[in-house]
Amino acid sequence: MKRNFWNIILISTLFLGCQNTGTLFGNYSSCIDGEYTEVYFKKDSMRVASENVWVELSKWRKIEIKNDTLYFETFGEWRDKTKAIIKYVGTNNTELNFLETDAILNLERMNIELTFKDSLKFWNEFNKRLISKNCK
Known part of the structure; x- marks a missing residue:
């Protein structure tokens, strides 16, 4: 009986210890240097929406996460491969x-469902979120 109890504890510890407690998947907003930006993560891809005319709403781009490092191609007019430590x-x-x-980008999780299918609706909602953040 004691042996079974310890086996259950050991298996539970191993199982729970292997779970990834942090995940990037979801929607985030950021205000940096007076510019409002949203970052969206889905599976192995990310995209960005920004009031910056060089970025606007990007297409989905592949990302790679290894340990605590995110590898991706930058957004906007000039593209370059970059990496960032996730904290x-x-x-x-x-x-x-x-x-x-x-540089440090602070991302605040947005607990809202977004749709990118209707461009006009997306940008109307984006502008409402921009105003509510009072980023400038």
């Missing part, structure tokens, strides 16, 4: 520390 700093907050520039 979970709170329940709904994540930091991306860009290794090449030492």
Whole structure:
């Protein structure tokens, strides 16, 4: 009986210890240098929406996550491969520390469902979120 009890504890510990407690999947917003940006993660891809005319609403791009590092191609007019260290700093907050520039992007989780199919509706809702964040 004791042996079975310890086997159950061991298996439970191994199983629970292997779970990934942090995940990037979902929608995030950020305000950096007065510019409002949203970042969306889905499976092995990400996309960005920004008030910046060089980015606007990007297409989905492949990402790779190894350990605590996110590898991806930058968004906007100039594309470059980059990597950022992922830091979970709170329940709904994540930091991306860009290794090449030492820049930090604070991402706040948005608990809303988004649709990208209706462009006009998307941008109307985006602008409402921009105004509510008072980013400027």
